[in-house]
Amino acid sequence: MAPDSAAAPEAPVAEDPIKAQNAQVLALLHRLFGEATFTDVHEPYGLLTATTTREKIHEIIAGLQQDQELKFHFLTTMCGINYPENVGQELGMIYHLHSMTKNIRLRLKIFFPIADPVVPTLTDLYNTANWMEREAYDFFGIIFTGHPNLIRILNVEDMDYHPMRREYPVEDGTREDKTDLFFGR
Amino acid sequence: MAVNDALAGTHKIQEEAAAQRPGQLMPILNDFSQELTTLNLGPTHPATHGIFQNILQMDGERIVSGVPTIGYIHRAFEKLAERKPFYQITTLTDRMNYCSSPINNLGWHMTVEKLLGVTVPKRAQYIRVIMMELARIADHLICNSILGVDTGAFTGFLYVFQEREKIYEIYEEVCGARLTTNMGRVGGMERDLSPAALDKLRAWLKSFPAVMKEFENMFNRNRIFMDRVVNVGPISAEKALSYGFTGPNLRAAGVDYDVRAMNPYSSYEDFEFDIPVGTNGDTYDRFIVRNEEIWQSLRIINQAVDKLPDGPYHADAPHYYLPTKPEVYKNMEALIYHFKIVMGEIDAPVGEVYHSVEGGNGELGFYLISDGGRTPYRLHFRRPCFIYYQAYPEMAVGTTLSDAIVILSSMNVIAGELDA
Numbered sequence: 366m367a368p369d370s371a372a373a374p375e376a377p378v379a380e381d382p383i384k385a386q387n388a389q390v391l392a393l394l395h396r397l398f399g400e401a402t403f404t405d406v407h408e409p410y411g412l413l414t415a416t417t418t419r420e421k422i423h424e425i426i427a428g429l430q431q432d433q434e435l436k437f438h439f440l441t442t443m444c445g446i447n448y449p450e451n452v453g454q455e456l457g458m459i460y461h462l463h464s465m466t467k468n469i470r471l472r473l474k475i476f477f478p479i480a481d482p483v484v485p486t487l488t489d490l491y492n493t494a495n496w497m498e499r500e501a502y503d504f505f506g507i508i509f510t511g512h513p514n515l516i517r518i519l520n521v522e523d524m525d526y527h528p529m530r531r532e533y534p535v536e537d538g539t540r541e542d543k544t545d546l547f548f549g550r
Numbered sequence: 551m552a553v554n555d556a557l558a559g560t561h562k563i564q565e566e567a568a569a570q571r572p573g574q575l576m577p578i579l580n581d582f583s584q585e586l587t588t589l590n591l592g593p594t595h596p597a598t599h600g601i602f603q604n605i606l607q608m609d610g611e612r613i614v615s616g617v618p619t620i621g622y623i624h625r626a627f628e629k630l631a632e633r634k635p636f637y638q639i640t641t642l643t644d645r646m647n648y649c650s651s652p653i654n655n656l657g658w659h660m661t662v663e664k665l666l667g668v669t670v671p672k673r674a675q676y677i678r679v680i681m682m683e684l685a686r687i688a689d690h691l692i693c694n695s696i697l698g699v700d701t702g703a704f705t706g707f708l709y710v711f712q713e714r715e716k717i718y719e720i721y722e723e724v725c726g727a728r729l730t731t732n733m734g735r736v737g738g739m740e741r742d743l744s745p746a747a748l749d750k751l752r753a754w755l756k757s758f759p760a761v762m763k764e765f766e767n768m769f770n771r772n773r774i775f776m777d778r779v780v781n782v783g784p785i786s787a788e789k790a791l792s793y794g795f796t797g798p799n800l801r802a803a804g805v806d807y808d809v810r811a812m813n814p815y816s817s818y819e820d821f822e823f824d825i826p827v828g829t830n831g832d833t834y835d836r837f838i839v840r841n842e843e844i845w846q847s848l849r850i851i852n853q854a855v856d857k858l859p860d861g862p863y864h865a866d867a868p869h870y871y872l873p874t875k876p877e878v879y880k881n882m883e884a885l886i887y888h889f890k891i892v893m894g895e896i897d898a899p900v901g902e903v904y905h906s907v908e909g910g911n912g913e914l915g916f917y918l919i920s921d922g923g924r925t926p927y928r929l930h931f932r933r934p935c936f937i938y939y940q941a942y943p944e945m946a947v948g949t950t951l952s953d954a955i956v957i958l959s960s961m962n963v964i965a966g967e968l969d970a
Contacts, residue, residue, distance in 0.1 A: 410664060410903045438791050441906075442915055442937070444930040461904060461917070461932075465791075465805070468812050472904070493794030496940045504628070519621035519969060528629060535633040 386469050387413040393435060397428050405474075414472040422460070422475050423485040429462060429471070430490055437471065439463040440491040443498070445505035447479075447530045455479035456505060460487075479530075486511040504529035586614055589951070593622050597700060597955045600965030604942075604954075611950045616943040620936075624969040631929040635894030636662050636870075637736060639929065644730035646933060646967040649692050650685035650910035651731040652721065657907035660815055661916040662736045665903045668867045672859045674738035675817040680751070680854045681724060681733060682816070682907070683847040688717045689910030690798070690840040690847075693962040697837055698769060700959045701778040706768050713761050716754050723747035737871035738864025748855075755852060762848075766841055776834065783945040783957035784832035794937040797912030799961060802839045803831030809908040820857070821850045833960040840962075869896050894924045911935055911962040933970055935963045 387408055394403060394415065402425070403415040417425060429437040441461040449455055454476035462471045477484065486509040487494035498509045499518040506527035509515055517524065526533065592603035601622035607614040627642045634642070643654035656678045663670060670678075691714050695707035718728040723746050725733040734740060743751075769775050785795070790803040800807055808825045810818045826842035828835030864871050872891055873884035890896055900922040906915035912934025921927040942961065946954040 409901055412904055414902070440794060441913070442917065442930065442932040444917065444928075446919070446928050459917070459930075461915075465807055465812075470904070491794070492789070492792040493937055493940065496936065500936075517621075519624040521621075528626065535629055 383411045384408070386467070387411075390435065390469055390471060391415075393432065394425070394429075397432070398425055412470050412472055414474065416474045416476065419458075419475045419477050419484050422458075422473065423487065423490075425473065426460065426462065426487060427490055435464045435469065436466050437462040437464045439465055440487065440493055440497075441470070443487075443494070443501065445501040445507050445529065447505060448476075449479075449531045451476065453478050456482050456507060458484055458501060458507060482507045484509055488512055503527070506530070591951075591954075593619070598958060599696060600963070600968075602958065602963070602965065602968075604946075606946075606951075606954075608951070613946050613949055613951065613954055616946050616954075618939065618942060620939070621969050623965055627970045628929055628931065631926055633925060635896075635924050636898065636926070637891070638894070639926070640732050640734075641730065643931075644732055646931065646970055647689070647910055647914070647935075647964045648729060648966050649964055650689035651729065652681045652685040652733045653689075653907060653909050654914065655731060655733045656682055656816070657905065657909070657914055658916055659734050659736050660907065661903060661905040661918055662870075662898075663865075664905050665898060665901055665918060665920060666736070666867070666870060667899075668737050668865050668870065670738050670816075670865050671862050672817065673742075673861045674863045674865070676854045676858050677724075677739050677743055677863065678734065678816050679818065679821070680743075680851050681721070683851045683854075684717050684720060686847050686908075686910055687844050688714050689962070690844050693911075693959070694769075694837055694840050695765070697779070697833070697956065697959045698775070700955050701775055703769070703772075703775065706765050710761065710765055713754075713758055716750070716758075720747060720750050720754065723750055735864065735871055737867040738862070740864075740872075742863040743858075751851075751855065755848070755855070759848065762841075762844060770838065770841070778952075779833040779837060779956060779960070781830075782833040782949065782953045783960065784830045784835075785941065785945055786831065789941070789944075790831060790938075793941040795912070795941070796934050796938070797909065797962075798839045798843060799831070799836055799912065799938060801826065802828035802835035804829055809906050809913050813906070815905070815907060818850075821853050823847075823850050833956055836960045836962075897922055897924055898926075906932065909934055911964065911967075912938065931970055933967045935961070935968050936970065939963050939968055 390413055391406065398421065402417055402421050405416040407414055429435065439462065441463045443458060443460045446457040446459060447455060448457065456479050457474055457476040460473045462473065475484065484507055486498060488498065489511065496518060498512055499515060501507045502509065502515050503517040503520050504527060516522065520528065587608045589606045589608050591606055592598050593601045603619040603622070605617045631639050631642060640655050640658055643658045644651045646654050691710045695710045698706040721731050722728055723744055725731050725740065785803055787803045787805050790800050791805065795803065796807065804827050806825050806827050811825055823846045826839050826846065828839050868887050870891065873888055877884035878888045898920045900920055902919045904915060904917045906913045913932065914934060915932030917930040917932065918926050919928040938961065942958065945957050949957065
């Protein structure tokens with residue numbers, strides 16, 4: 366449980382300009398792609414976050430990149446994530462976009478089943494997506510359709526699992542000398 | 551001459567051989583003009599400052615294509631971080647861009663503070679700015695002087711390394727370590743700037759500009775150096791943005807994006823500094839932009855030292871900031887907090903936060919997802935060189951091998967950060 370004095374601080378001092386900007390971006394997203402496309406919209410620590418679907422993600426990011434008002438020219442980073450308890454939506458990709466002209470950041474998430482981890486590539490939009498997607502493939506086994514060279518990037522080629530998935534613990538589960546009887550880890 | 555003679559000789563041998571054995575097929579001398587040579591540059595090559603492998607296809611001296619292989623020192627930091635309490639992750643960040651560890655450390659602390667909602671006092675913020683700018687200077691000094699070495703000028707390297715040594719001595723006064731600094735704590739700095747540290751800093755601020763001036767005199771308008779770097783490996787602003795360039799490499803291409811100015815953190819808005827930009831993003835521009843950034847960092851440090859406010863050097867956050875040792879020995883509360891922090895028994899609030907700082911070579915981002923436990927649920931590092939190194943083949947193709955080496959060192963790719 367979070368300790369009392371620093372108990373779960375809400376987004377600290379979300380100043381008005383940031384809120385206004387986020388509202389503007391959200392209005393644009395709704396206008397371009399429809400309100401139903403985005404679920405779970407919130408602003409943790411002032412960064413607009415929305416969840417969408419893998420069918421729409423390519424269209425949305427392409428649209429944001431071409432939008433003359435906001436110009437999301439910059440793909441800051443993308444990374445995979447694994448929530449094993451969300452059955453049917455175990456794997457996810459999280460995209461961070463940045464509009465340098467307006468200094469607005471946007472976070473988009475998609476979730477999909479681990480049995481069918483297929484996502485459209487962004488390499489046709491951003492050159493930088495190439496290695497980021499290879500990293501997500503390497504760590505989480507997410508398949509990017511249309512990627513020119515989807516092979517492992519940081520791990521060895523003959524590795525037969527995707528190590529960042531939660532099913533693989535950091536430490537060897539058969540070791541007993543590390544069992545902590547007092548703190549129940 | 552000698553080559554012609556040798557060729558003539560071989561032809562003669564062939565002719566003689568053909569004369570001796572008429573009617574027999576003779577091997578035809580290979581025409582090498584269309585054949586490509588595969589050259590394995592790396593993984594350990596003295597000119598690549600780290601473990602970088604590039605498999606190059608060479609047409610004579612020209613590079614036709616290059617395929618980089620990375621991951622030779624991959625240490626699974628993102629996976630390890632899922633098992634470590636927040637304060638233990640600092641040591642992982644040390645080992646990413648080890649030329650500017652304090653920036654990584656303090657950037658990570660700021661990320662956690664953002665998650666916790668802790669506000670750091672002004673004095674700690676200023677000390678952090680000083681340390682981060684020192685780290686930037688050290689990083690740029692290494693990068694630029696090594697670029698000199700790669701073009702054949704060893705003197706500048708040796709000269710400024712002495713200054714880097716002095717920066718490391720200041721680190722030592724502040725945190726006790728030199729390379730993997732583990733500097734600062736969640737909530738502030740681990741100790742105040744000591745008088746010895748301030749003395750060293752002031753002395754260095756006095757002596758360094760002359761050295762830097764001399765370094766610049768040696769390189770900036772040096773005919774030999776310019777011939778080696780001007781118009782070598784240029785990249786356009788559009789390409790650079792598409793490849794996710796940040797930091798000096800992007801600014802050399804003419805985009806004035808600097809996290810310190812665009813999203814100020816740690817009181818950068820209190821300081822006056824310029825953001826140097828280049829025009830065509832070639833190796834020379836990258837070099838000059840870094841040199842100019844060193845001057846701007848000096849400006850920031852001077853302002854921060856002059857304006858250094860009094861007050862506490864850490865926030866009042868007992869759940870996250872270790873109490874002092876005398877307190878722990880005498881005070882029950884402090885002992886409990888000490889124990890809980892060291893054992894990693896403090897749970898963080900639920901939330902997700904992205905925080906980025908201007909690292910030595912670009913936007914260093916930390917994307918932290920906390921599910922309310924003692925460790926992050928997921929921690930993703932946006933490592934600038936991992937992202938921009940993928941442009942290297944495109945920049946190197948069409949150049950010669952010696953140019954490729956110069957381009958690589960001007961991009962300031964740090965193996966530890968590349969592979970994380």
